[in-house]
Amino acid sequence: MAVISPEKKPNPGLQALTAAALMLPGLVGSAANAADGDEFSFQYGRYEESARDLNGVKSQYQPITVDSLHGGGNVKLTDRIKFAFNFVQDTWSGATPITTAPSGRHGNKVFEQFGTVAGASPYIKDSDNIVYFDNKLQPLLVDPDSVANGDVVGLGTDRKLVHTMSTASPETRKEGNFKLGYEWDEAAVDVGGGISVENDYESRFGNAGIRLDFNQKRTTVNAGLSYTNSDSFARLSGHFTEPYINYVAYANQLKRVTSDRSGDQMIMGKRDDWSGSLGLTQVVNKDALFKLGVGFTHSQGYLENPYKGVTAFFIQPADGSLGEFSSTLPYVGVAKVFLEQRPDYRNQWNFTTGWVQHVGWLDAAFHFDYKFFHDDWGINAHTFESDWVQPLGAGWSLTPRVRYYSQSAADFYHPYLIAGRSAAPGQSNEASDNAQLPAAFSSDHRLSGYGALSGGIVLSKQFSKGIRFDAGFEYYTHQGDLKLGGGGEAGYADFNYYLASGTLNVNLSALGRSLADDPHAQHRHHHGHHHGAPLPAGVMFGHVMSKPGEVMVGYRYMYSRQGGDILYAGKTVTDRAIINNGCTENGETCRTVPEFMNMHMHMLDIMYAATDWLNLMVMPQFMDMDMNSRSLAGISPAAHPAADHLHGGHDTGGVGDTGIYALVDVFKAEGHQINMGLGVTAPTGKVDIKLNRNHQFDSGYIHYGMQLGSGTWDFKPSLTYAGQAGAWSWGGQVNATKRLENRNSAGFALGDAVQGTAWGSYNVLDWLAASVRGIYTAQGAIKGGFPAIPGECAINYNINDVQECVNVNPKGGSMDNPKNYGGHYWDVGFGLNATVPDGAFAGHNFSVEWLQPVEDNVNGYQLERSGTLNATWMYAF
Known part of the structure; x- marks a missing residue:
């Protein structure tokens, strides 16, 4: 490195x-x-x-x-x-x-009319920004009344320094x-x-x-x-x-x-x-x-x-x-x-x-x-x-x-x-x-x-x-x-x-040596997927480990991109329609829309078989997102361009929400398995990330879709069926997300969601399977919204050194309207799933899947989706 x-x-x-x-x-x-x-x-x-x-x-x-x-x-x-x-x-x-x-350089000022420290001390500002020095060029403390009278009186040296x-x-x-x-x-x-x-x-x-x-x-x-x-x-x-x-x-x-x-x-x-x-x-x-x-x-x-x-x-x-x-x-x-x-x-x-x-x-x-x-x-x-x-x-x-x-x-x-x-x-x-x-x-x-x-x-x-x-x-x-x-x-x-x-x-290498010492493990890994039929990379909670004390570790990566046209319901709309209607819920006129947004998710799967019918899971995740926005055609020049979120794009990243689940074996027969997942996600991802304008003042919260979690405790049940016969396997799953709180600490709650999926898979080789999957997702709009920043405005010095107030929680972008989230979505997925049969990687499962959007019937005005890539690695021992 x-x-x-x-x-x-x-x-x-x-x-x-x-x-x-x-x-x-x-x-x-x-x-x-x-x-x-x-x-x-x-x-x-x-x-x-x-x-x-x-x-x-x-x-x-x-x-x-x-x-x-x-x-x-x-x-x-x-x-x-x-x-x-x-x-x-x-x-x-x-x-x-x-x-x-x-520190005497007119820094550390508290602007009482705004009730806050404006900037951090001392200000970078030319006019009236002076420090008095003695004849040895040491900074002086001065009597402010004497300055006002034009007869400066020094009160001794002041060698304190301070950062801006x-x-x-x-x-x-x-x-x-x-x-x-x-x-x-x-x-x-x-x-x-x-x-x-x-x-x-x-x-x-x-x-x-x-x-x-x-x-x-x-x-x-x-x-x-x-x-x-x-x-x-x-x-x-x-x-x-x-x-x-x-x-x-x-x-x-x-x-x-x-x-x-x-x-x-x-x-x-x-x-x-x-x-x-x-x-x-x-x-x-x-x-x-x-x-x-x-x-x-x-x-x-x-x-x-x-x-x-x-x-x-x-x-x-x-x-x-x-x-x-x-x-x-x-x-x-x-x-x-x-x-x-x-x-x-x-x-x-x-x-x-x-x-x-x-x-x-x-x-x-x-x-x-x-x-x-x-x-x-x-x-x-x-x-x-x-x-x-x-x-x-x-x-x-x-x-x-x-x-x-x-x-x-x-x-x-x-x-x-x-x-x-x-x-x-x-x-x-x-x-x-x-x-x-x-x-x-x-x-x-x-x-x-x-x-x-x-x-x-x-x-x-x-x-x-x-x-x-x-x-x-x-x-x-x-x-x-x-x-x-x-x-x-x-x-x-x-x-x-x-x-x-x-x-x-x-x-x-250590895993490979342990397999070499365990002939039963060798048999399991050489002859099929001992935890069930191969699953598409984007499907979770598909199999229950049946050997008490068994452990599985895994890594999941997901990349999704939005880019292209702005949609209303399922149809492309003009910039003028967005200007007129896209931000009315905020009482604003839309000024900007996103050009693209990328999301990367890294997740660890850690699963433990407590019994032959109960698995316990912990799934921490790490999120990062980047987005760029553009000004809508036909909008009048902004009085404050920074308020339009046009800074060359935004990034967010950090810990996302953490999943805690129990997976229960409900039914199992030759070639068939049904399991139920019950779990919650803990709100470990931040939901109050803010923009900063001009390296000085908070410009309000970054868009809802770029926060790192939901901010609420969420209940996540699932029911999965998986079947297998020879080289063919198939399955289906229904899962849901129910927000257990009406508002998070930032004043909003993401919409509830339900998803249904069905897939079919065929073993092209003994160790390689190809899959096709269909997915339907429905999610509600965001409830509530970000609160106004206390004070409603902050001090900004423009190039003419004029003091002015600007809105510090701008709502002029379509992505700032909580009604412009959620909708009904159809996707089709194409995947490969490989289980390594021999060598140091024997028993390791690698899978990849691409989800292609088929239909976006969105709430409000949203950027259309381009696609999603899922990739996983898993190993059980």
Whole structure:
């Protein structure tokens, strides 16, 4: 797995998660390394930051949270050839610092007429945005009455600093990577690559490595090379538009956004990274191992974070003249904010060493590692980490871990800048202002001097036949005072976070060995599907395991897409009809409609046979969605384009609702089976995700269809019949969803639903079946709706610096009308179902199915459906 360093990736939430992930054993990357046998892993992680210190004012923004999903595996293609693959998905939201300034800079204001803190302190705003300094250029506290009288009186220095926070709607990053390796008896080579994609950043990478074994494999040398090419296309809007931010230095990298009416610009950047590493592993004795390594990375191109600014104060005498400075009068620092400017290249060196010691009398292992980092930006960093792996018996193990990190500040790091006089301080976009600044500058606190201490623990349970579950937790604290030798950044940059994860790992080689030792299991897996006839991938609750104590683990993936025309009932409608009628339930005129919407669902199936007639199931799921919208043709220009949800699309992602079910065997005879499912889904998916406009204010709730769950406890019964005769099998199912609450915490409830399906299947081969299925679904419209945001409006400063109120819960899109949900739908499905008969994968079931919409008879005005893909993997033991 490619690890993106904090300075390579401008997205702060993902940087934090990536850095944190490297500290927790097994969180990310374990599947990317070569394994002795075939294995698959599935992992979910949750990262959450603490609030920043805003000098006594509570921010209206939530801190950064990140939901991370990781799936991967290692497969032996032959005795010599191995293939590894990984998929990583991170969805983050919340507030992150964009610049730093003295707290006296007219920040931390409470606007009483709105009853809230407007923005986070201090404002990025030119007019009347000043700080007074003494003759040593230290920020001053001043008597406000004296300012009003025009005779400024200083009350002493005030060195407190504070971040300006910025927030954004949820964003999602997806990464896929692979590695292909070939092994000889005493050597191995591998090549790999991958891609990481999100709305404003894309990187592609490739790597190659070699391993050489000497001294009867007591000595191993590893060498590797990698190359990464990245593109940034960050949208400059809100705080990041003129005149709030000066980005004249990047004039040749700007591109106007043409997909909507906002007039925003994107800053385009490219970068390249080349890395090389060399490592040595030496077996010291039967209980000890020594590691040594060195690495080098050269980066060039656009190395800045496009969402970080630096506040510069242009000094003027307090009387406003351009004459000589006085030794008694305070100076006025007129604030201007500039996009940070870093060097166009960076060279980084890493030196690592480590020791692994087996402690025989405890049957434990102790790991200690030290890394020294140096770069030509002036940063020197030390990392000390250790963990203790302690088996507890009965397949349990406990791994506590501690890590300490300390770094010096980059040469060009400054919390803020003091610049020379400006002849026209109100003009913030003149190249002459840039000329008074250093060649490189950044106030990104990750480039400051600081120390970090973290501790975590992982609890693992190894079940029989190769199933392992890991649960981990880590707490991290970032503080300037923890820097080695002192002199770190002030406490305003301190923060904490926690990281929790759960991992399910399936070792296919161990499963294969257990089957080889069990002739009855071999018989079951070689001769048919011992849990019944093959089912289409989209059918759940189809079979009951009949052997008490039996366990089944599985993974389900579903992708669905909506795209094309807007329908009313079952017919295509014009934009004018949508404008006139699509949002009348909201008392609004429709302004926008969705262009497309994609939904991805990842679900784990964990089933246990409590008796020969009762199975218990837990089904956690992870959701992510993305959608883009367009302005309706013929609508008048929007007074507030941001209120039309035209920001280049929306992403949401995270934990969905969790299913808890009991599956009961009602009837069973030769070739026939009937079972009944009774269950509920717990409302673990969020239903109050909000949009954020211009990196400042809540713009209301994101659309109902992009929330992650129902928000209500839901009853989900099902009744299934399955039959089989020779190579033919067939079946039918009726299932329903009944909302057990009238409203969720966000004020609405999804409509009840009922679905009926019937299928037929034929075994093309002994191990491969093809299926055809028909599905009818009926779902009611949404009941209730999102409440108005308290205050009904928020402060927005437009380019003329005029204070105005805008609706913070816009309802001008067809997808914001709760009546435009639900309907009656017909689909036909085509599927394949394979059960592997031999080898390490014997008994593993893989199935895939495509559902093609036949008819959409929708409630209200909705985007037509394009289709759904279902894919599953299951194994019972």
